[in-house]
Amino acid sequence: MEKFEINILGCGSALPTMKHYPSSQVVNIREKLFMIDCGEGAQLQLRRSRLKFSRLNHVFISHLHGDHCFGLIGLLSTFGMLGRTATMHIYSPKELPALMQPLVDFFCKGMSYRVEFHPFDTRSSSIIYEDRSVTVSTIPLRHRIACAGFLFREKPTPNHIIRDMIDFYAIPTFAINRIKNGEDYTLPDGTIIPNKWLTRPSAPPRSYAYCSDTMYQPELADIVRNVDLLYHEATFAESEAGRAQETFHTTASQAARLAKDADVKRLLIGHYSARYDDESILIKEACEVFPNTVAAKENLCITL
Amino acid sequence: MEKFEINILGCGSALPTMKHYPSSQVVNIREKLFMIDCGEGAQLQLRRSRLKFSRLNHVFISHLHGDHCFGLIGLLSTFGMLGRTATMHIYSPKELPALMQPLVDFFCKGMSYRVEFHPFDTRSSSIIYEDRSVTVSTIPLRHRIACAGFLFREKPTPNHIIRDMIDFYAIPTFAINRIKNGEDYTLPDGTIIPNKWLTRPSAPPRSYAYCSDTMYQPELADIVRNVDLLYHEATFAESEAGRAQETFHTTASQAARLAKDADVKRLLIGHYSARYDDESILIKEACEVFPNTVAAKENLCITL
Secondary structure (H helix, E strand, O other): OOOEEEEEEEOEOOOOOOOOOOOEEEEEEOOEEEEEEEOOOHHHHHHHHOOOHHHEEEEEOOEOOHHHHOOHHHHHHHHHHOOOOOOEEEEEEOOHHHHHHHHHHHHOOOOOOOEEEEEEOOOOOOEEEEOOOEEEEEEEOOOOOOEEEEEEEEOOOOOEEOHHHHHHOOOOHHHHHHHHOOOOEEOOOOOEEOHHHHEEOOOOOOEEEEEOOOOOOHHHHHHHOOOOEEEEEOOEOHHHHHHHHHOOOOEHHHHHHHHHHOOOOEEEEEOEOOOOOOOHHHHHHHHHHOOOEEEOOOOOEEEO | OOOEEEEEEEOEOOOOOOOOOOOEEEEEEOOEEEEEEEOOOHHHHHHHHOOOHHHEEEEEOOEOOHHHOOOHHHHHHHHHHOOOOOOEEEEEEOOHHHHHHHHHHHHOOOOOOOEEEEEEOOOOOOEEEEOOOEEEEEEEOOOOOOEEEEEEEEOOOOOEEOHHHHHHOOOOHHHHHHHHOOOOEEOOOOOEEOHHHHEEOOOOOOEEEEEOOOOOOHHHHHHHOOOOEEEEEOOEOHHHHHHHHHOOOOEHHHHHHHHHHOOOOEEEEEOEOOOOOOOHHHHHHHHHHOOOEEEOOOOOEEEO
16 A cells, blocks of 8 residues: 555644654655644654655645744755755745745745745635645634644545456456546447456545644534544643633543544544643543544654 | 853754754853853753743844754743743844844734844954843854854952951951952051951852854954863864865864963864764864863753
8 A cells, every 4th residue: 555654743732841842743645745834843853753855845834833833944944955956835824924935035045946835724625735646625723823724635546457357358458547447348249347347446545634723623523524544632631621712722532522523533632731741641531532542742653 | 159051952063963953052150041042942952951941031142044043933932931021132143133023023922021132243342241240242253154152251259358357357347348359458557457368369250152153263262262161163073174164164173273272271062063973083183182172962061
């Protein structure tokens, strides 16, 4: 199966701790790397991950709080020093370009590659990136400032042909693509060979949803329904539900409730408040509602 | 003796490695903290150091390369979240305020303290900070862009009075301060008691010089002469002397030659190029010229 991995570079929240880096992840889809959020130190963690810098051409920033974007200028500057030539595409809420461009102009003067900004609207869900194998769409979130999550969806791949059957019916090469795409085949004598005799279904397309930062929004279930992996912030334990509401964050059990309502395969929680010495209370509360929950931690890699 | 300590938060150079954080140090003089340079991750390292955030009111930025200042916005933002009220003073080359102010305005909106910028001229040596116990002056360096080092000098402290002698001569309280400051004392009968009978000299004032980044400049010896500790960049080994010259950096043995010429007590080297897996070649080459050399490393604390 083609690679679809989530690499956690950081999963802490705004206040720095000695246990966690601020938010940053890298989604690796068939060796194309997509970074989601870029907190301070993300470039160090990226190096630690041994992911190839040159494979990273797209960075998605969920919102403009420092713990999700302060690592960006360091990353861009380092790429410049390493002689990168490929354009770097940055997808973000609309205020980022005006903040970043002066820094890029000053600190990355004369560098050998371009930075291209792609601002998006955080209030509705839309496709902001697409290539032959994946689409990325925004997920409107509710935080103190404009904020969006990201939904990565593999595109369906054609069925696999069964070579022996193709040979058996002496089907010519020019017909193969249509068969891969689901068509039946009609023999010269008019006999129809049903597609399912000629092909095996390919692996179902996989999907990953990233939701941070946001207050609990039950209606997100419709957008993230059935995803293979849902990352959802779980900043607080249930005892801090009031604080979660006030600060537009989510508790671990609320994140789990969403995962359950949306019938996702697995839940990954993160963005832990600095008040927790470890995340055991958060994972415990989430698992009570949705047992298939994993706690994010630095350098964790999850394969879909 | 009053505290005078140098805490190394980071001593790597521009390209991030897994061994070093970029440049940042904290000078602790009598529990007043002075940060020098603030590379990405400095706030994490500051937390690790267990130095008190609230004691830090002055940050000195040597020059505007990213590995010396990309950690600043994260530091300022975190201080805001922690409810800091004391003004933070930032001393830097003149371009920093225009680059930082928009970031502070956006990311630290509504925070409870002020940031005050103090731009300085990097071309001459001048006092940029002074309080009752210390002065900080700039050291003009030669790098690819405007760059200054910093010289921390304790002010001389008054002599200690010898209580028994004061009592013996029945010297009144109002005369004590003048005696501390070196005056002799005249008894009612006209007899002059020399100051040295009444006082013991206090500890000589200590000094610390920070020089990074710069090409080798023999004339710096005059400015840093006799300091207790000289931090000097030693980006390269002697085999890369050409590269050092081209990039306006220094080799370890050049740093040591300066230490020797300036007759400093101790040399601390750092700002290691990412090409060195460890710093043994650098410390070896420096020690050959100036034996009392120490290699900087993260979390090292040197007491003067």
